[in-house]
Amino acid sequence: MLELKNIGVNFSGRDILKEISITFQPGEIIGLVAPNGTGKSTLMNVIMNYLRPNSGKVVFNNGLEYSSKKNEVKIHQLVSMMPDQSDLYNHLSGRQHLKIYSSMWNSNPELIDSTIKALGMESYVNKKTGTYSLGMRQRLCFAMQIVSDTQIMLMDEVMNGLDPTQVEIISQMLVKKKAEGKTIIIASHLLENLEKYADRIFFVKNGSLDLIEDIYSDLGVNGNMVIRVKEGTEQLKEKLAKAFPELSIQLLASGVTLIDFPKNEADRLESISAFLSDNDKPEFSVGKMTLGDLYSKYYH
Structure with missing residues (x-):
C-alpha cells in the first residue's frame, strides 16, 4: 500500500502540488494525465524521495516513512521508477542493464529471459544500447523496471x-503485473488505450488530482454522446451556439468542433445533422465521449 498524506510542493510561490491525500492499493493501475509541467512528474519524485515536499509525508506498508536513510533503503526495495533513456550506458548491452537491475533489487534472475521474450527483444538485447533505436531503448527501460519486480512501480x-x-x-504486461498484486502508477499525456488498463485515472490541474468520473459530473457530460466535426471554425462554433444554446460546443486546438448532447435524443441528433449539412459540414462522427475529448474540455 502507498499513502500520500497532505503532500504539498511549492516552487517560487507557485503550488505545484496542493495538499494531496490519497491511497493507492495493491493490484491497482493508476493513470496520471496532464500537460507537461503540471506536477505529475513532481508527484513521482516525491514518492521516490528525490524531492522533499514542503508539507505532508509519504507512507508505505506498515507505516514505513522517509524518516531516515535506513528507512529509505528499505522503501527503495519496495518501490522503483522506470529509468529514463538518458540513464542507459551506450557501451553496455541491454542484457547487462537487465542483470544490473535484477541484482540491485535482488529479484528472480529468471525474470530476465522471460521479459526479453515477452517484449520481443531477443534480436538485439545482446548488442550495445548505443546502437538501439528510440523504440528499442524505451522497451529496454520498461524491461529494466519489470525485472526489478518491486511491489510499487512508477512509470x-x-x-x-x-x-x-x-x-x-506493454499494456498486456501491465495488466499481468496488476494481477500479481503490483501497484502501478503511470504518468502520461498520451491518452490512447489508457482507459483499457487503468483502474483509476486522475487529471492533474492547479496542484490537485481530479478523478475523471468526478470531472465528467462537474462538466455535466456524464453519459453524453458527442459529435465531432472535422475542420471546424470559430464561425461554425458561433452558429451552432446560436442554433443550439442548450448544448456545450467547443472548438478544439486540433480544429475539431466538439458538440456534446444527452444520449437517446434522436430528434436532437437529426436537427444537428441537418444544420451541419446546411452549413456545408456533412461529414461528422458520433460516439461516446472519449478520454481525449474530456482532456480537451478540461484543459482548454
Missing part, C-alpha cells in the same frame, strides 16, 4: 516512441 511516459504493436504488448 513516466512509458509509451513514448513505441508503435501500436509495442503499446499493446
Whole structure:
C-alpha cells in the first residue's frame, strides 16, 4: 500500500502540488494525465524521495516513512521508477542493464529471459544500447523496471516512441503485473488505450488530482454522446451556439468542433445533422465521449 498524506510542493510561490491525500492499493493501475509541467512528474519524485515536499509525508506498508536513510533503503526495495533513456550506458548491452537491475533489487534472475521474450527483444538485447533505436531503448527501460519486480512501480511516459504493436504488448504486461498484486502508477499525456488498463485515472490541474468520473459530473457530460466535426471554425462554433444554446460546443486546438448532447435524443441528433449539412459540414462522427475529448474540455 502507498499513502500520500497532505503532500504539498511549492516552487517560487507557485503550488505545484496542493495538499494531496490519497491511497493507492495493491493490484491497482493508476493513470496520471496532464500537460507537461503540471506536477505529475513532481508527484513521482516525491514518492521516490528525490524531492522533499514542503508539507505532508509519504507512507508505505506498515507505516514505513522517509524518516531516515535506513528507512529509505528499505522503501527503495519496495518501490522503483522506470529509468529514463538518458540513464542507459551506450557501451553496455541491454542484457547487462537487465542483470544490473535484477541484482540491485535482488529479484528472480529468471525474470530476465522471460521479459526479453515477452517484449520481443531477443534480436538485439545482446548488442550495445548505443546502437538501439528510440523504440528499442524505451522497451529496454520498461524491461529494466519489470525485472526489478518491486511491489510499487512508477512509470513516466512509458509509451513514448513505441508503435501500436509495442503499446499493446506493454499494456498486456501491465495488466499481468496488476494481477500479481503490483501497484502501478503511470504518468502520461498520451491518452490512447489508457482507459483499457487503468483502474483509476486522475487529471492533474492547479496542484490537485481530479478523478475523471468526478470531472465528467462537474462538466455535466456524464453519459453524453458527442459529435465531432472535422475542420471546424470559430464561425461554425458561433452558429451552432446560436442554433443550439442548450448544448456545450467547443472548438478544439486540433480544429475539431466538439458538440456534446444527452444520449437517446434522436430528434436532437437529426436537427444537428441537418444544420451541419446546411452549413456545408456533412461529414461528422458520433460516439461516446472519449478520454481525449474530456482532456480537451478540461484543459482548454
